[in-house]
Amino acid sequence: MKKFLASLMTLCTGLTAYAQTQQVALIPQPQSVVMQTGSFTLAENFITKKAIASSPASAKYADMFNSFIAANYAFKQVAGKGAAAVVFQEDNSMPAEAYELRVTNNGITVKGNGAGLFYGLQTLQQLLPAAKSSMKIPALTIKDAPRFSHRGLMLDVGRHFFPVSYIKQYIDVMAQYKFNRFHWHLTEDQGWRIEIKKYPRLQSVASVRKQTVVGHAGRSKEYDGKPHGGYYTQEEVKDIVQYAADRFITVIPEIEMPGHATAALAAYPHLGCTGGPYEVGTTFGVMKEVYCAGNDSVYAFLEDVLDEVLPLFPSKYIHIGGDECPKDRWKQCPKCQSRIKALGLKDEHELQSYFVSRMEKYLNSKGRNIIGWDEILEGGLAPNATVMSWRGEAGGIEAAKQRHDVIMTPNTYLYLDYYQGNPANEPLNIGGYLPLKTVYSYEPLPAALTAEEQKHIIGIQGNIWTEYINEGKKADYMTYPRALAVSEIAWSPADKKNYDAFLKVLPAHLARLDKQKVNFRIPEPAGLEDGVTSSESATVTLTPMVAGANLYYTLDGSEPTTASTLYTKAITIPLAEKESKTLKVITVTDTGRTSAAYTATYLRRSYNAAQNVQPGNKGVTFELFNTRVRQAARLTGKTADSTGNTATFDIRPFSGKDVYGVTYSGLFNAESDALYEFKTTSDDGSILFIDDELIVNNDGEHGSIEKTGLIPLKKGYHKIRVQFFNAGGAQQLIVQAGIKGKQSINLRNVLFTAQ
Structure with a gap:
């Protein structure tokens, strides 16, 4: 614990109107902050102690605070006699995670019950100024408790292995921001990461792949093809679980089943439908090789695995995955088909439900409950399962309506491996676009649920999948600062959330993380906008x-x-x-x-006003010219040989022609007042007009060339026209659009024909 506290650096206090009564830079925002008159100055030789009338358990929080001060301010403390400057008081009448923090002119008191005292300590450390020369803390009263019981982050160590030292650092920062669940994704197609003594080939075979994972097409340039591997011994797991528990974080292990099992099958091929041979996954994606649901040896294997896993993790929950399990092998497998027939199941989806329910019963018999990704809804939900909703909120809504507990982790808001900014400025990653503002905007209680059903939403979780994240610095970069937004969603009352206020206190927290050597993404400066x-x-x-x-x-x-x-x-x-x-x-x-x-x-220049038009159907109108031209501009005024409608600027229907020209016309829906960037990549030439003004000139006979143009548009519909010609040979036309500096818009969603 002392080592952990010594690593925590102080938070630069910034006064801000974070709420009507709050003037302190805290993340996550407390339930209630009332500023008082005056302040307290922490001086040399101050005294900390537990309250005399309380449990000795509170003494350790005084020790933690002393260690923090010694590491960051080089103050001297006096233990024992005299009036205490800082008092930590155990109050068993308070809820387990609640705390109360009072700063008066005479000293500081933190009250709480176990975890509550720890969270009060975290808040107190955030209140301290950056410099020893000015240890003045404003007088205030904070009364605080979390909004949700599950406040989690997930780290995938299956696709890339992370050392114990990094796992502990990850837990350290989680603790500072009052997360209480660490979801440890331990098994994958690309690697098995936990020691199972009964099955040594999980260590010798399943934990190592012959080359580093390569990405999807065009995304493999950063990967070197070297072997990659690693696993955590059971002693290391125990150490990490205890390390987290000391910080009031519960570690929830994930042992994937029935899919994402290729690494395990490489070690024990008889557990698959075909019998192999298999190899540990060396590419990404969803793999067809899964555990054989008709083979009783599979269930015996997984029960044996869980028998070794359970003593390592005191968590109430065990995550069993359940996602992305293709049914291809099951459809062709005699054992699986025999199992479907014998049980009177409808199809392979019900076979998956049987698989999950069977493993749930086993875990229930051991006093544990399961969590699974929302695919476990398919074919019928296991009786006591908790659903982790990742494919949007639909699975979570359905599970809550069935009175099952739900952890919301929709990829559209909480997948922290998605891009945070313009991909040109970001490390190679899986795709998607999820800036800090979008994360912060998430509200976990869907309006589609009744108040009673909403009680089944027990919390949220941010996820870090590591297909393109191969070391700790990059994991930090993807996690923070977005995880700070997640912490506030999970902890703070919904009516206290305010993004502008969050941004005002964020710089102080990032300075703190910088001193802790957390490699967070440095955000764009405030005010840097087109x-x-x-x-x-x-x-x-x-x-x-x-x-x-x-x-x-x-x-x-x-x-x-x-x-x-x-x-x-x-x-x-x-x-x-x-x-x-x-x-x-x-x-x-x-x-x-x-x-x-x-x-x-x-x-x-001035913004282009929106057109006073009514849009027709989605898509655009095309005019096809069966003629040779040397410039796209020469198509203007010509009579088309044929016309029709298409969903977007698609030349594939004409690609069998050697020479031709095509003009697309329609309406572009600008969803906000903004500076828009339009881009064409073409072979041969193309030109793009907005409201009859030439914006992108990519004309002439040439190979594949990319050109861009900018135009400020008012919200609403604007005329768009694209002219393209092919003079023989290779042909290509790609049209992209978006607000400058943001991810491109899916044009299929914003193009309309004119009525």
């Missing part, structure tokens, strides 16, 4: 999102470095009529970490 102006200049005011950091910028298109212009005051950017300029900025923290170069474009 802008449109009708004036002769744009004025840009920036604030770094890490307290104490410096900003450096360029306006000439070059990449900024620490040798570039240091930001010290608002930047004035002169603009000629219809001129655009790009501002590039980097953030450099106190510890020397440097962000990616983030950009914003400033354009002098």
Whole structure:
């Protein structure tokens, strides 16, 4: 515990209107903060102790606080006699995770019951100023308790192995932000990561793959093909579980079944439907090789595995996976088909339900309950199962209506392995787009549920899947700061959440994490946003999102470095009529970490007003020209040979032709006032018009070339026209659109024919 506390660095206090009564930089936001008159200054030789009338259990929190102060401020403390400056008081009448923290002119008192005292300690440490020279803490009263009982993060160690030291660091930061569940994803197609003594080939075979996992098409450039492996011994697991318990975090292991089993099958091929041979997975995706549901040896194997797992994890829950289990092998397997017939099951989905229910009964007999991904709903939900809803909220809603407990973890809000910004500036990853603001906006209680049904939503969880995350620094980068938003969703009352206020206190927390050597993603500076102006200049005011950091910028298109212009005051950017300029900025923290170069474009012109039109059906109208042209512009005014409608700008129906031209016309639905970027990649030439204005000129005979253009659009419908020609040979047309600096829009959702 002492080592953990010594690693915690102080939080730079920032005064902010975080709520009507709150003026302290806390994450997650407490249930109630009332500011009082005055303050308390923590001086040298202060005394901490447990309250005399309370349980000796509270003494350890005084020791934790002393260790924290000694590590971060080099203060001297006196134990024992005299009036205590800081008192930790055990109060068994309080709920287990609730606490009360009072700061008066005379001292500090923290009251709670077990975990509550620990959480009160975390809040107190966040209240402390950054510098020893000014140890003044404002007088206040905080009364606090969590909104949800399950406040989790999941780390996938199956696809990439992470050492024990990193697992402990991950748990350390979780504890600071009042998470209480660590979901440890221990088995996968690409690796089995927990020692099972009865089955030694799980260690010697299933834990090692012959090469590092390569990604989907076009995404393998960062992977080196070297063997990858590792597993946790049972002694290491015990150590980690206790380490987490000391921080009031319960570790929930996941042993995947019946799918994601390729690594285990490589070790013990008789457990699969075909008998193999199998090899530990070396690619991503959903694999057809799964445990044979008609083979009783499979259930005996999994029961043996669980018999070794259960003593290591005192958790009430064991996660058994249940997701992404293709039925291909079961459909062809005589044993599986015989099992379906013997049990009178309807199909392979009911066979999966049988599999899950059978394993649930075994775990129930051992005093444990199961959690499974929402696919365990298919074919009928096991009687006592808790559902983890990841494919949106639909599975969670269905389970709650059936009066089953639910943990919400929809990929659309809580999959922290998705991109956080423009992919051009981000590490290679799985895809998707999930910025901090979207994460923070999540509300876990669906309106589709009644108040009684909502009681079955027991919490939320952020997930880190590691197909493209091969070491701890990258895991940190993907987890934080988005996990700070998750902590506030899970802990704070819904009516206290405020994104703008959250952003105001975030810089102090990121400065703290920076000193702890947590490799979080450094966010874009506040104020760096694309802008449109009708004036002769744009004025840009920036604030770094890490307290104490410096900003450096360029306006000439070059990449900024620490040798570039240091930001010290608002930047004035002169603009000629219809001129655009790009501002590039980097953030450099106190510890020397440097962000990616983030950009914003400033354009002098007016927004295009939306068209006064009614849209027709989704898609666009096309005109096909069976003629040779040398420029797409020469299609204008020609008479088409045929016309029709299509969902988007798709040349595949015409790709059998050697030479032709095509014009697409329709309406583009701009969903907000913004600066939009349009892009064409074409072979041969293409041109793109918005409201009859040429925006992207990619014309002429050439190979595959990408061109872009910008235009500010008011919310609503705008005319869009794309002209393309092919003069023979290879042909390609890709059209993309989106708000500048954001992920591209799915054009199928925003294109309409004109009535």
